[in-house]
Amino acid sequence: MTDEKNPNGGGEATRRDFIHIAAGSMAAIGGAAVLWPFIDQMNPAADTLALGTTDIALGELTEGQEITVMFRSMPHFVRMRSPGEVEAARETAVSSLPDRLARNRNLDESAPATDENRSAMTAAVSEGVEIEDALRQALLVTSASCTHLGCVPTEGAGDYGAWFCPCHGSHYDTSGRIRRGPAPENLPIPPMTFISATTLRLG
Amino acid sequence: MSGPSTYEPKTAFTRWLDSRLPIVRLGWDSFVDFPTPRNLNYWYTFGGILTVCLMIQIITGIVLAMHYVPHIDYAFASVERIDRDVNFGWLIRSIHAVGASMFFLAVYMHIFRGLYYGSYKAPREILWILGVVIYLLMMAAAFLGYVLPWGQMSFWGAMVITNLFGALPLIGEPLTQWLWGGFSVGNETLNRFFSLHYLIPFLIAGVVGLHIWALHVPGNNNPTGISVKTKADTLPFHPYYTVKDGFAIVVFLIIFAGFVFYAPDVLGHADNYIEADPMVTPAMIVPEWYLLPFYAILRAVPDKLGGVILMFAAIGVLFILPWLDTSKVRSMRYRPMARWFFAFFVVACLGLGWAGAELPDTKVPVLGALGVDFLLMGRVLTVYYFAYFLVIMPLLGFIEKPTARPASIEEAVLNGDKPAKAGPGAAPAAQPAE
Numbered sequence: 001m002t003d004e005k006n007p008n009g010g011g012e013a014t015r016r017d018f019i020h021i022a023a024g025s026m027a028a029i030g031g032a033a034v035l036w037p038f039i040d041q042m043n044p045a046a047d048t049l050a051l052g053t054t055d056i057a058l059g060e061l062t063e064g065q066e067i068t069v070m071f072r073s074m075p076h077f078v079r080m081r082s083p084g085e086v087e088a089a090r091e092t093a094v095s096s097l098p099d100r101l102a103r104n105r106n107l108d109e110s111a112p113a114t115d116e117n118r119s120a121m122t123a124a125v126s127e128g129v130e131i132e133d134a135l136r137q138a139l140l141v142t143s144a145s146c147t148h149l150g151c152v153p154t155e156g157a158g159d160y161g162a163w164f165c166p167c168h169g170s171h172y173d174t175s176g177r178i179r180r181g182p183a184p185e186n187l188p189i190p191p192m193t194f195i196s197a198t199t200l201r202l203g
Numbered sequence: 204m205s206g207p208s209t210y211e212p213k214t215a216f217t218r219w220l221d222s223r224l225p226i227v228r229l230g231w232d233s234f235v236d237f238p239t240p241r242n243l244n245y246w247y248t249f250g251g252i253l254t255v256c257l258m259i260q261i262i263t264g265i266v267l268a269m270h271y272v273p274h275i276d277y278a279f280a281s282v283e284r285i286d287r288d289v290n291f292g293w294l295i296r297s298i299h300a301v302g303a304s305m306f307f308l309a310v311y312m313h314i315f316r317g318l319y320y321g322s323y324k325a326p327r328e329i330l331w332i333l334g335v336v337i338y339l340l341m342m343a344a345a346f347l348g349y350v351l352p353w354g355q356m357s358f359w360g361a362m363v364i365t366n367l368f369g370a371l372p373l374i375g376e377p378l379t380q381w382l383w384g385g386f387s388v389g390n391e392t393l394n395r396f397f398s399l400h401y402l403i404p405f406l407i408a409g410v411v412g413l414h415i416w417a418l419h420v421p422g423n424n425n426p427t428g429i430s431v432k433t434k435a436d437t438l439p440f441h442p443y444y445t446v447k448d449g450f451a452i453v454v455f456l457i458i459f460a461g462f463v464f465y466a467p468d469v470l471g472h473a474d475n476y477i478e479a480d481p482m483v484t485p486a487m488i489v490p491e492w493y494l495l496p497f498y499a500i501l502r503a504v505p506d507k508l509g510g511v512i513l514m515f516a517a518i519g520v521l522f523i524l525p526w527l528d529t530s531k532v533r534s535m536r537y538r539p540m541a542r543w544f545f546a547f548f549v550v551a552c553l554g555l556g557w558a559g560a561e562l563p564d565t566k567v568p569v570l571g572a573l574g575v576d577f578l579l580m581g582r583v584l585t586v587y588y589f590a591y592f593l594v595i596m597p598l599l600g601f602i603e604k605p606t607a608r609p610a611s612i613e614e615a616v617l618n619g620d621k622p623a624k625a626g627p628g629a630a631p632a633a634q635p636a637e
Contacts, residue, residue: 045391074481152484
């Protein structure tokens with residue numbers, strides 16, 4: 001048998017062709033398999049993935065006050081809203097919103113973006129903890145990363161008196177819902193639990 | 204155009220070397236005896252200038268890496284230390300930071316030169332595409348490098364740019380987390396950006412090698428756009444163009460030094476001297492000047508994904524330009540309509556840069572009285588930017604009647620179509636005698 005051709009003539013595949021293709025395929029699969037660790041190493045590492053929690057002391061928050069806390073390396077707004085702000089958020093019809101979903105990790109994905117569904121009314125409450133509804137309704141905890149490109153919106157600015165993103169001009173209302181501008185979604189709400197009457201745990 | 208080699212080794216050692224590694228021959232044929240069109244003007248010196256820019260960035264960058272610490276707790280302080288305590292650190296960092304701007308200044312001149320003289324047209328399509336690849340790599344290197352000082356603009360620039368990828372459907376979120384190595388821009392991100400920022404200049408150097416290789420197959424284009432026909436059309440690269448390039452490089456370095464010594468921060472943002480704070484976004488964030496036109500295009504679209512797509516398309520369209528331009532004439536010296544559209548294109552690019560630097564709601568001076576804000580201006584100019592490539596270039600080849608061209612480069616030179624000392628606008632070449 002020669003190296004070049006099938007001695008029986010014609011363009012038929014030889015045993016050698018088969019071995020070449022099989023060996024080449026194995027090399028390609030092996031190469032791709034080796035590539036994966038080098039791609040996957042860039043994904044969040046185990047220690048980064050280990051989910052953290054952040055506890056917020058609510059006793060220090062007065063009406064109308066807002067603080068920014070870090071939760072899983074992302075800034076989050078914690079706002080004790082005034083009754084007027086809650087009222088304004090409640091009066092807004094969900095049908096008039098650019099994003100009608102609550103985007104609340106404590107609720108089902110399809111929950112509508114009512115103020116009730118956005119506020120701390122949706123937070124879980126640990127056993128034996130008693131907490132007033134008025135406080136839960138007034139408290140709003142949302143991500144502080146604009147859903148457009150991740151900037152932190154400025155407090156107390158914009159057309160809706162709550163947050164305005166300085167980067168590309170997105171306006172959010174007092175429920176953290178997008179009202180105008182390029183941001184596609186409402187500010188997401190993290191999973192949260194009242195672990196005492198004055199402490200809210202994120203995560 | 205690259206003919207048989209004319210190199211003759213003169214010493215025993217060079218003869219010995221030439222039969223083993225003909226590296227001196229390669230240099231001789233590429234940069235000494237290389238036949239080059241005799242009418243290249245100063246717009247053709249930016250290739251040499253860019254080579255110098257790349258070398259400056261690599262050398263200063265290697266030095267800075269000896270003192271820089273890629274950790275979120277130390278990065279900002281280490282850059283301050285370079286400025287204040289490291290011997291001549293202030294100088295080397297200034298050269299590197301200003302160098303990035305000068306690199307882009309030169310590359311824009313180089314690109315506009317190519318657009319005007321039709322340097323992207325056959326047989327130089329691959330040469331052009333390699334150039335666009337280099338430009339893309341430059342933007343990546345500049346972005347990654349800008350993150351390293353870990354100032355406010357570094358951090359929020361990184362946040363905005365990486366979030367652009369989040370606009371992609373399905374893969375958006377996993378992709379951004381893969382880029383970050385976490386759930387936000389953090390230490391992992393800074394670390395890998397440093398690693399990649401060190402890598403990319405060497406990739407650029409590699410592609411520059413291919414770019415020059417692809418240049419040396421058909422040879423240089425020239426201001427007439429007419430192909431070299433005889434030896435009388437050319438001059439050896441050395442000394443004619445080594446000296447011309449050398450003079451241009453010296454002038455360029457004087458301007459460069461002016462920035463380094465007298466205004467090292469004028470091209471940057473004061474906010475980057477505030478350490479990165481993930482809790483507070485600066486009141487106004489804008490990219491560096493050389494990326495502003497693309498930023499304006501991003502903002503021109505009211506949709507997140509749409510804006511991102513259009514921004515990348517603005518660069519992507521350059522890749523297919525050689526097939527969009529249907530004209531049989533290369534140089535716009537002989538294209539009476541194209542040169543006007545080109546002039547407006549340059550204005551549009553500058554205007555987009557201006558629009559990108561301002562807040563979208565701000566009124567444009569003068570036009571503001573008519574209700575024109577920078578968002579609207581950005582939108583109009585974005586339309587022109589794309590129309591230039593996708594409508595004007597394809598149609599013009601059929602509509603336009605080119606003016607008479609000289610028969611050869613030699614004739615163009617001898618008949619008073621002097622190698623232009625000034626820019627294309629001043630070239631008296633529209634009506635060369637036949």
